[in-house]
Amino acid sequence: MNPFTYSRAGDLDEAVREISDNDRAKFIAGGTNLVDLMKANVMHPTHLVDITRLGLSAIEETEEGGLRLGSLVTNAETAYHPQVAERYPLLANAILAGASPQLRNMATNGGNLLQRTRCYYFYDTATPCNKREPGSGCSALNGHNRIHAILGTSEHCIATHPSDMCVALAALEAVVRVTNRYGERAIPFADFHRLPGDTPHIDANLEPDEIITAVELPPRGFSQHFKYLKIRDRASYAFALVSVAVGLEMEGDTIREARLALGGVAHKPWRNLEAEALLVGNPANRETFKRAADRIVADARGYGSNSFKIELARRAVVRALNEAAK
Amino acid sequence: MSNQSATITEAPKTAQLPRTSIVTLTVNGEQRSLRIAPWTTLLDALREYLDLTGTKKGCDHGQCGACTVLVDGKRINACLALAVMVDDREITTIEGLTKEGSATPDGLHPMQAAFIEHDAFQCGYCTPGQICSAVGLLKEGHAHSREDIQELMSGNICRCGAYPNIVDAIEDVKNHQPDRA
Numbered sequence: 482m483n484p485f486t487y488s489r490a491g492d493l494d495e496a497v498r499e500i501s502d503n504d505r506a507k508f509i510a511g512g513t514n515l516v517d518l519m520k521a522n523v524m525h526p527t528h529l530v531d532i533t534r535l536g537l538s539a540i541e542e543t544e545e546g547g548l549r550l551g552s553l554v555t556n557a558e559t560a561y562h563p564q565v566a567e568r569y570p571l572l573a574n575a576i577l578a579g580a581s582p583q584l585r586n587m588a589t590n591g592g593n594l595l596q597r598t599r600c601y602y603f604y605d606t607a608t609p610c611n612k613r614e615p616g617s618g619c620s621a622l623n624g625h626n627r628i629h630a631i632l633g634t635s636e637h638c639i640a641t642h643p644s645d646m647c648v649a650l651a652a653l654e655a656v657v658r659v660t661n662r663y664g665e666r667a668i669p670f671a672d673f674h675r676l677p678g679d680t681p682h683i684d685a686n687l688e689p690d691e692i693i694t695a696v697e698l699p700p701r702g703f704s705q706h707f708k709y710l711k712i713r714d715r716a717s718y719a720f721a722l723v724s725v726a727v728g729l730e731m732e733g734d735t736i737r738e739a740r741l742a743l744g745g746v747a748h749k750p751w752r753n754l755e756a757e758a759l760l761v762g763n764p765a766n767r768e769t770f771k772r773a774a775d776r777i778v779a780d781a782r783g784y785g786s787n788s789f790k791i792e793l794a795r796r797a798v799v800r801a802l803n804e805a806a807k
Numbered sequence: 808m809s810n811q812s813a814t815i816t817e818a819p820k821t822a823q824l825p826r827t828s829i830v831t832l833t834v835n836g837e838q839r840s841l842r843i844a845p846w847t848t849l850l851d852a853l854r855e856y857l858d859l860t861g862t863k864k865g866c867d868h869g870q871c872g873a874c875t876v877l878v879d880g881k882r883i884n885a886c887l888a889l890a891v892m893v894d895d896r897e898i899t900t901i902e903g904l905t906k907e908g909s910a911t912p913d914g915l916h917p918m919q920a921a922f923i924e925h926d927a928f929q930c931g932y933c934t935p936g937q938i939c940s941a942v943g944l945l946k947e948g949h950a951h952s953r954e955d956i957q958e959l960m961s962g963n964i965c966r967c968g969a970y971p972n973i974v975d976a977i978e979d980v981k982n983h984q985p986d987r988a
């Protein structure tokens with residue numbers, strides 16, 4: 482790791498001030514992604530602001546009847562919280578499908594949103610990578626790209642966002658609460674992460690001097706009909722090749738409302754509102770599910786080693802919908 | 808050197824910063840003060856400064872679990888934790904496990920005794936991490952079956968493949984000595 486200085490912020494104002502005053506400073510929460518990337522020499526902040534004692538560590542009801550998840554609550558505490566487990570089992574399952582118990586005890590909700598891609602070339606500082614070094618090129622385009630994106634890619638970057646938690650948050654239409662020097666703002670989950678376009682070095686629509694304070698879940702949790710399906714190279718402790726988060730509301734055999742988000746396929750959790758609309762009002766059967774799945778992968782493009790993901794995603798969507806509808 | 812101008816070239820900003828500070832860690836019930844740089848991980852602080860070499864370094868990237876220790880009773884990967892960030896927490900390593908609960912007549916933690924009884928290791932490199940992780944797992948209380956134990960021990964890789972015996976050992980402690988886990 483490169484040398485850096487360290488301070489522990491006592492309150493939110495201090496945290497925001499310290500980050501605003503130094504453009505090479507970074508927040509550190511659980512450290513599970515940042516410390517790893519600093520060891521790999523991919524990120525080299527010169528100052529770390531420890532935000533673990535800010536007291537953003539509560540899970541509480543919102544006025545609208547939803548749930549506010551403090552950004553410093555750990556992934557483990559979130560997944561096992563009785564309200565989350567009962568009302569938002571889709572989120573609990575997605576979190577528990579990710580990383581390991583040790584890592585989930587360290588990882589925070591804010592850090593999970595901002596974890597960076599696992600693209601091999603992003604980690605390998607000897608190779609060109611537009612995300613790590615803007616303008617240097619993308620080694621994955623014509624390289625090893627088995628784990629890479631098939632949707633929403635650009636000629637500049639085909640990396641995926643690796644989070645499981647975020648796929649469920651996208652399906653649940655969570656809202657990200659943020660504080661900066663001027664006050665607060667709320668970012669709908671769909672607008673939080675970005676597509677690579679020609680700025681793949683920017684993962685999210687969050688300014689460097691902004692801090693995530695909470696993630697808010699709307700009242701509707703789809704706790705009757707849901708599924709988080711994660712497909713990976715081994716049964717546990719591996720990132721998703723493709724994952725699918727589904728939340729349905731059913732009336733008999735008819736789908737009344739549908740949420741569908743995919744992980745492992747794009748630079749952000751992937752939703753396709755047209756595909757969701759194809760489900761609503763229709764009977765929960767294979768034909769309906771296939772129509773939605775076909776719609777999603779109609780836009781997909783493979784880059785060689787990852788082309789298998791197109792058919793994998795199609796089948797995963799059908800299976801997840803089938804299991805959620807039961 | 809004699810012809811120096813009045814302007815003094817400063818060292819780069821980072822070079823002027825204090826590199827080390829005194830951090831007091833509570834490890835296995837004892838307070839230990841050490842002078843460390845902020846980039847010292849908890850794993851390196853334990854092994855290189857405090858001579859507690861029971862905690863192992865496998866990957867140094869959160870991928871293997873060899874460095875698992877308990878912080879405030881929760882299992883974490885010491886290789887991804889900065890020592891400066893845990894100065895006010897209770898850290899328990901394999902060396903201090905018996906202080907966590909009651910020891911067997913041999914002075915072992917019940918989980919250590921079960922690992923021996925079930926032959927739950929070969930080379931032993933992953934073992935301290937496996938044992939700390941297993942103690943953390945039972946405290947968490949989310950494992951209700953053998954399958955749960957397997958899933959919730961997935962953060963600990965064993966290159967020798969001692970997995971079936973590791974799960975046997977944990978099941979044994981879970982089923983027969985729940986109060987001592």
Ligand SMILES: Cc1cc2nc3c(=O)[nH]c(=O)nc-3n(C[C@H](O)[C@H](O)[C@H](O)COP(=O)(O)OP(=O)(O)OC[C@H]3O[C@@H](n4cnc5c(N)ncnc54)[C@H](O)[C@@H]3O)c2cc1C
Nearest residue numbers: 510511512513514515579580589591592593595644645693
């Ligand atoms: C071996 C391994 C396997 C993994 N497997 C999976 C997996 O299968 N699925 C999965 O989803 N994840 C996986 N992860 C990733 C893990 O979930 C993330 O590393 C973790 O969620 C990051 O959270 P953190 O609190 O540790 O973040 P940190 O490392 O502390 O921070 C990450 C980034 O977020 C910023 N940040 C943190 N909190 C805030 C805040 N409140 N406001 C603004 N900025 C903030 C930091 O500045 C930093 O840039 C894995 C990680 C490892 C090491």
Ligand code: SF4
Nearest residue numbers: 600610611619638639
């Ligand atoms: S896919 Fe993105 S992260 Fe990977 S090498 Fe290309 S630019 Fe870098």
Ligand code: FES
Nearest residue numbers: 865866867872886
């Ligand atoms: S050494 Fe920490 S997880 Fe491998």
Ligand code: FES
Nearest residue numbers: 929931965966967
């Ligand atoms: S006993 Fe050798 S690695 Fe587990």
